[in-house]
Amino acid sequence: MNFGDWEQNRYFRQILLMGVGEEGQRKLAQAKVLVIGTGGLGSPVLYYLAAAGVGTIGIVDNDHVDITNLQRQFLHWEKDLSRLKTESAVEKLRAFNSTLQYIPYTNRLTEDNVETLIGEYQLVIAAVDNRETREILNRACYRIGIPWIDGGIREYTGTVTVFLPPKGPCYECIYGTHAVRPKGPIPLLGALPGVIGSIEAMEGIKLILSIGIPMAGRVLTYNAWTGRFDEFIPSQDPGCPICGMKG
Ligand SMILES: [Zn+2]
Incomplete structure (x- = not known):
């Protein structure tokens, strides 16, 4: 694939970068990434994947835009209230980068549909707010062998981890399945998922390009209150039934 002037100019600043170049830009153009969720994390994840020129972006969300979303979910605007989030997201992303393919899935990710949804993609980025979806994703990605990236946010703290099956530890090793599942809305400021989603996008782009050191086998934490990153x-x-040694 040869890039025309449009692509050369559009992606000029990253083509200049060690580890990207024209070959990397071609990898990005041929990449297929599935993003689960178009909310506070999904907004920066999707914008940065589209900005970088990721050729095929699948978008999973079954929700509608609500007034309480606008404080952090900047893919969705006032005019989008009550619309399907997938519709609203695809409209913005098409206007932002019209050269890419966006595939919306207006489904909730379940045990029954997860393998069909993720099977077409080389990488899954989770931008969700509940453990059940992460557990379903973790099991399916380890069964099929697809890398996935998780981002979590709560009050003033955020976390990011990369999972590279079959290598553990997996999500279940880290968080277990019996931890407390908080109910009700999570209090937070919109800039927190902005930080965490941007890191998820960066890790995803690194995996597509096979560059740098992936954030696998460690959990990055960001404490917005103190302004400190740690890991x-x-x-x-x-004995993990998902990534552990069997037998
Ligand atoms: Zn495990």
Whole structure:
């Protein structure tokens, strides 16, 4: 694939970068990434994937735009209230970068549809607000062998991790399945998912390009209250039914 002047100019600043170049730009153009969620995390994830020229972007969300979303979900505007989020998201992304393919899936991710949804993609980025969806994704990505990236936000704290099956630790090793599942809306400021979603997009782009050191086997934490980043190294559960050694 050869790039015309439009692409050369559009992506000029990243084509200049060590680790990208024209070859990297071609990898991005041929990449297929599935993003689960178009909310506070999904907004920066989707905009930055589209900005970088990721050729095919699948978008999963079954929700409608609500007034309480606008404080952080900047893919959706006042005029979009009550619209399907997938429709609103695809409209903005097409206007932003018209050269890419956007595939909306107006479904909730479930155990029944997860393999069909993720099977077409080389990478999954989770931009969701609940553990159930992450657990379904974790199991399916380890079954099929697709890398996935998780971002989490709560009050003044955010986390990011990259999972590279079959290598553990996986999501279940880190968080277990019996932890407390908070109910009700999570309090937060919109800039927090902005930070965390941007890191998820960056990690995704690195994986597509096979550059840098992926944030796998460690959990990055961002404390917005103190303005500090930190990380911890989670251990793999050797008996983990998802990524552990069998038998
Ligand atoms: Zn595991």
